[in-house]
Amino acid sequence: MTVNKTILALIGTSRKKSAYNILKMFESELEKYNFTMEYAFLHKIEFCRGCELCLIHGIGKCPNFADVEEIINKMSKADVLFFATPVYCDFISGIMKNFIDRMVYFMHRPWLFDKHSFLLATTKYSGGKETLDYLDNVARRWVCFPIGRLIVRMSLHERDPEPIAKEIKKLSKEIHTKVLKNQKPKLGLYDLSYFRIMRVMITFAKKELPLDYEHWKEKGWLESDFYCDANIPLSKNLLAKFIESRVQKALNKL
Numbered sequence: 719m720t721v722n723k724t725i726l727a728l729i730g731t732s733r734k735k736s737a738y739n740i741l742k743m744f745e746s747e748l749e750k751y752n753f754t755m756e757y758a759f760l761h762k763i764e765f766c767r768g769c770e771l772c773l774i775h776g777i778g779k780c781p782n783f784a785d786v787e788e789i790i791n792k793m794s795k796a797d798v799l800f801f802a803t804p805v806y807c808d809f810i811s812g813i814m815k816n817f818i819d820r821m822v823y824f825m826h827r828p829w830l831f832d833k834h835s836f837l838l839a840t841t842k843y844s845g846g847k848e849t850l851d852y853l854d855n856v857a858r859r860w861v862c863f864p865i866g867r868l869i870v871r872m873s874l875h876e877r878d879p880e881p882i883a884k885e886i887k888k889l890s891k892e893i894h895t896k897v898l899k900n901q902k903p904k905l906g907l908y909d910l911s912y913f914r915i916m917r918v919m920i921t922f923a924k925k926e927l928p929l930d931y932e933h934w935k936e937k938g939w940l941e942s943d944f945y946c947d948a949n950i951p952l953s954k955n956l957l958a959k960f961i962e963s964r965v966q967k968a969l970n971k972l
């Protein structure tokens with residue numbers, strides 16, 4: 719069975735080199751399953767000014783909104799978001815980090831529930847795991863759950879491209895299957911407790927950030943177990959409830 723699906727590659731480098739070439743390899747495999755890959759280079763985006771207007775009044779009030787508007791529109795239409803970054807000093811590139819900073823409102827008012835993510839890091843050799851663990855964390859906070867990841871050590875790949883070519887073939891098939899199945903995300907304690915800690919914080923800061931509070935109220939998140947329909951393990955949910963009550967108690971004492 720084939721699907722017509724769109725992937726948006728969010729690229730944390732200005733170079734059409736390693737990360738881009740690996741994305742191109744994914745594109746040619748995923749085309750076989752009727753996926754279309756679009757590319758968004760993130761290096762032209764201005765630095766986050768730290769004004770928090772996106773949180774206080776909405777993303778449209780960001781003084782640099784114009785440089786992210788098109789990317790956000792493309793994200794809303796995509797089925798899969800590929801985060802693709804080179805490893806810089808054992809972490810994501812500054813370009814990718816700036817993009818995540820610019821999208822900070824996703825962490826307060828997430829909306830990418832109907833999408834999946836895939837995480838890609840290219841490196842000479844080191845830092846791939848740390849980099850992708852951080853991106854995994856971000857994707858979960860955006861409620862855009864990862865369906866796979868790949869670290870490409872270019873020093874090895876340039877000597878022998880065959881293993882990565884095989885891996886990309888296998889991963890592309892898996893991406894196709896997972897997107898078709900579109901299973902509800904299976905949540906861990908981190909996801910469940912983070913949701914609840916956010917609720918406590920958003921309620922605590924309702925005067926400073928009324929938009930967040932109103933949004934949470936309107937979505938029913940002030941009473942629910944999570945942002946969206948998901949597989950919620952009972953025991954982990956109970957533990958998350960307990961964590962929420964402890965955080966609430968600590969805040970009440972302030």
Ligand SMILES: Cc1cc2nc3c(=O)[nH]c(=O)nc-3n(C[C@H](O)[C@H](O)[C@H](O)COP(=O)(O)O)c2cc1C
Pocket residue numbers: 731732733734735736737738803804805806807808809840841842843844845872
């Ligand atoms: C500023 C900078 C920092 C880097 N830090 C690391 C590193 O910590 N570990 C590593 O193995 N490679 C490191 N590299 C190499 C890049 O991760 C690697 O060349 C990557 O594939 C480049 O991706 P690109 O060609 O898509 O820009 C670094 C490169 C630069 C420019």
